Amino acid sequence: xxxxxxxxxxxxxxxxxxxxxxxxxxxxxxxxxxxxxxxxxxxxxxxxxxxxxxxxxxxxxxxxxxxxxxxxxxxxxxxxxxxxxxxxxxxxxxxxxxxxxxxxxxxxxxxxxxxxxxxxxxxxxxxxxxxxxxxxxxxxxxxxxxxxxxxxxxxxxxxxxxxxxxxxxxxxxxxxxxxxxxxxxxxxxxxxxxxxxxxxxxxxxxxxxxxxxxxxxxxxxxxxxxxxxxxxxxxxxxxxxxxxxxxxxxxxxxxxxxxxxxxxxxxxxxxxxxxxxxxxxxxxxxxxxxxxxxxxxxxxxxxxxxxxxxxxxxxxxxxxx
Amino acid sequence: xxxxxxxxxxxxxxxxxxxxxxxxxxxxxxxxxxxxxxxxxxxxxxxxxxxxxxxxxxxxxxxxxxxxxxxxxxxxxxxxxxxxxxxxxxxxxxxxxxxxxxxxxxxxxxxxxxxxxxxxxxxxxxxxxxxxxxxxxxxxxxxxxxxxxxxxxxxxxxxxxxxxxxxxxxxxxxxxxxxxxxxxxxxxxxxxxxxxxxxxxxxxxxxxxxxxxxxxxxxxxxxxxxxxxxxxxxxxxxxxxxxxxxxxxxxxxxxxxxxxxxxxxxxxxxxxxxxxxxxxxxxxxxxxxxxxxxxxxxxxxxxxxxxxxxxxxxxxxxxxxxxxxxxxxxxxxxxxxxxxxxxxxxxxxxxxxxxxxxxxxxxxxxxxxxxxxxxxxxxxxxxxxxxxxxx
Numbered sequence: 001x002x003x004x005x006x007x008x009x010x011x012x013x014x015x016x017x018x019x020x021x022x023x024x025x026x027x028x029x030x031x032x033x034x035x036x037x038x039x040x041x042x043x044x045x046x047x048x049x050x051x052x053x054x055x056x057x058x059x060x061x062x063x064x065x066x067x068x069x070x071x072x073x074x075x076x077x078x079x080x081x082x083x084x085x086x087x088x089x090x091x092x093x094x095x096x097x098x099x100x101x102x103x104x105x106x107x108x109x110x111x112x113x114x115x116x117x118x119x120x121x122x123x124x125x126x127x128x129x130x131x132x133x134x135x136x137x138x139x140x141x142x143x144x145x146x147x148x149x150x151x152x153x154x155x156x157x158x159x160x161x162x163x164x165x166x167x168x169x170x171x172x173x174x175x176x177x178x179x180x181x182x183x184x185x186x187x188x189x190x191x192x193x194x195x196x197x198x199x200x201x202x203x204x205x206x207x208x209x210x211x212x213x214x215x216x217x218x219x220x221x222x223x224x225x226x227x228x229x230x231x232x233x234x235x236x237x238x239x240x241x242x243x244x245x246x247x248x249x250x251x252x253x254x255x256x257x258x259x260x261x262x263x264x265x266x267x268x269x270x271x272x273x274x275x276x277x278x279x280x281x282x283x284x285x286x287x288x289x290x291x292x293x294x295x296x297x298x299x300x301x302x303x304x305x306x307x308x309x310x311x312x313x314x315x316x317x318x319x320x321x
Numbered sequence: 322x323x324x325x326x327x328x329x330x331x332x333x334x335x336x337x338x339x340x341x342x343x344x345x346x347x348x349x350x351x352x353x354x355x356x357x358x359x360x361x362x363x364x365x366x367x368x369x370x371x372x373x374x375x376x377x378x379x380x381x382x383x384x385x386x387x388x389x390x391x392x393x394x395x396x397x398x399x400x401x402x403x404x405x406x407x408x409x410x411x412x413x414x415x416x417x418x419x420x421x422x423x424x425x426x427x428x429x430x431x432x433x434x435x436x437x438x439x440x441x442x443x444x445x446x447x448x449x450x451x452x453x454x455x456x457x458x459x460x461x462x463x464x465x466x467x468x469x470x471x472x473x474x475x476x477x478x479x480x481x482x483x484x485x486x487x488x489x490x491x492x493x494x495x496x497x498x499x500x501x502x503x504x505x506x507x508x509x510x511x512x513x514x515x516x517x518x519x520x521x522x523x524x525x526x527x528x529x530x531x532x533x534x535x536x537x538x539x540x541x542x543x544x545x546x547x548x549x550x551x552x553x554x555x556x557x558x559x560x561x562x563x564x565x566x567x568x569x570x571x572x573x574x575x576x577x578x579x580x581x582x583x584x585x586x587x588x589x590x591x592x593x594x595x596x597x598x599x600x601x602x603x604x605x606x607x608x609x610x611x612x613x614x615x616x617x618x619x620x621x622x623x624x625x626x627x628x629x630x631x632x633x634x635x636x637x638x639x640x641x642x643x644x645x646x647x648x649x650x651x652x653x654x655x656x657x658x659x660x661x662x663x664x665x666x667x668x669x670x671x672x673x674x675x676x677x678x679x680x681x682x683x684x685x686x687x688x689x690x691x692x693x694x695x696x697x698x699x700x701x702x703x704x705x706x707x708x709x710x711x712x
Contacts, residue, residue: 136698295550
């Protein structure tokens with residue numbers, strides 16, 4: 001895990017930091033474009049201050065040692081420490097992602113179970129088709145279309161996560177309520193893909209389990225279908241669900257980046273994209289690194305949880321060739 | 322069964338057949354069975370694929386689309402760059418076949434606009450007195466077909482001096498339908514090229530790792546883990562953000578395909594590796610080894626044919642992801658840039674909700690994107706099912 005993280009950090013650093021040009025170039029060209037004079041001495045000073053005159057290796061070591069101390073660096077564009085900047089948006093992102101995941105589960109599990117227990121019925125065909133649609137239709141296009149139709153039908157702009165007057169306000173009950181009112185659209189838009197995926201997974205896993213002997217035995221000895229289903233096959237089919245945690249964790253934090261831009265959500269995704277475009281080095285690289293870290297941790301957690309829950313997996317581990 | 326019982330004491334009727342006895346009758350197969358048993362793997366796959374209605378429809382649709390793409394210059398009513406300053410942001414013109422209750426050849430009504438001084442919007446009105454019959458197989462905007470030879474033949478053109486904007490025009494007065502047809506050329510090929518790159522990488526790297534195992538396998542496994550631990554969309558963005566702005570559109574196009582391909586090979590490499598690991602234990606491989614075949618021969622002649630169909634199927638499933646990747650990048654303004662046109666580049670103009678609310682036809686490129694992605698998904702699904710005909 002640690003070697004993986006090390007290589008990842010080198011990669012992230014070289015992708016974000018090493019290409020020619022830096023934030024100060026962007027700054028100079030922007031101020032030139034807007035007709036102002038760029039203060040070259042100040043920029044030279046800033047460059048020195050943030051170590052842009054050092055060799056890449058030195059800068060890398062500096063960056064990583066700061067990361068290890070929990071200091072994500074300084075955002076040039078927002079003139080704030082990255083920790084503060086990201087922290088604010090992180091709360092909102094986690095709210096959106098949390099509700100999205102909840103939405104996914106509430107919709108997907110019943111549908112998946114229904115599809116598996118009524119295989120090849122019309123209901124099964126219809127629902128799996130819907131799931132496939134949800135999986136295939138790209139989020140940000142769906143968001144575009146929904147925003148347009150909401151505008152036509154309700155005459156409101158539904159972008160954003162809260163009423164404009166709550167922007168930059170501290171969290172309060174009325175702000176929370178406003179967020180709740182705006183939340184359903186991003187939740188539905190972002191949730192459709194995950195729902196489709198989960199329906200398929202629940203269905204496939206349950207179908208595998210339903211054909212096994214123990215289920216027949218359980219039914220034969222007189223267990224009612226609902227209990228027989230819940231007690232054995234359903235629990236086994238949850239394995240995939242745990243192994244999915246590794247995937248879910250980084251998404252909880254990054255949010256759906258492009259959808260967030262279309263819906264103008266104040267989450268971390270757009271922040272990251274903007275940082276990448278304007279070469280806001282520390283913000284972009286530290287945040288990318290944070291996401292990669294979460295992925296690795298997620299995989300670790302799901303591996304541990306799986307081996308705790310399912311003894312078969314632990315046994316198989318020793319025998320791989 | 323329902324024959325009456327013989328009377329009590331009467332001899333039972335004999336039951337035997339008159340026709341000669343054929344001891345092989347049990348083994349004999351009906352013609353259909355024989356065909357099924359003797360069919361090759363690919364034939365079986367084709368039969369199975371054919372049963373998946375949705376997949377077949379999708380495949381036909383995609384083939385049609387690629388034909389249109391190949392002859393985009395012919396199918397598009399206009400050149401994608403030709404600007405019609407008199408028709409800026411004209412709404413779509415509906416095609417009619419009835420005029421005042423009588424049937425006619427397909428036509429559109431002429432348009433004229435008035436500038437609304439309050440909103441500074443051009444308000445287009447239909448002029449039902451001017452009927453512009455659409456011409457077919459006609460000469461219109463000139464083009465250079467594939468950059469090779471010049472032509473001006475189009476499937477359909479507006480009437481002489483008329484206009485034909487079936488999907489409206491954009492802010493420069495360019496026909497959106499024509500741009501969509503030309504844009505398909507970029508959007509649809511980028512997926513194919515990207516998949517070919519990732520396919521090649523996946524087979525070579527995964528194949529070597531799977532067959533030789535050992536240290537190389539270990540390294541590849543770690544590399545795959547690392548690539549997969551990087552968040553995909555931000556990484557695309559980071560990589561495409563560093564493509565120099567000075568590159569020519571063609572270079573950017575290849576840069577984007579390579580980025581998409583480079584980040585996508587891991588899944589395929591894993592599939593190849595695990596398949597090779599399990600297949601190399603099969604008896605027929607042992608037989609080949611005993612017969613003295615070398616590894617290269619075994620991989621190429623015995624192992625790869627066994628799962629190439631799987632690979633093609635799983636590659637098909639990744640094509641829509643690439644198409645979407647390009648669309649998303651261009652939509653954000655990080656991918657392809659004008660003058661190259663793709664569906665994503667066109668949607669870039671629809672980023673602003675206020676613009677979309679006024680000129681909703683700018684959203685038209687969403688439709689082909691979704692159709693193509695659904696079609697590829699359904700076709701991939703059918704292919705994946707068919708790839709294992711013995712199942």
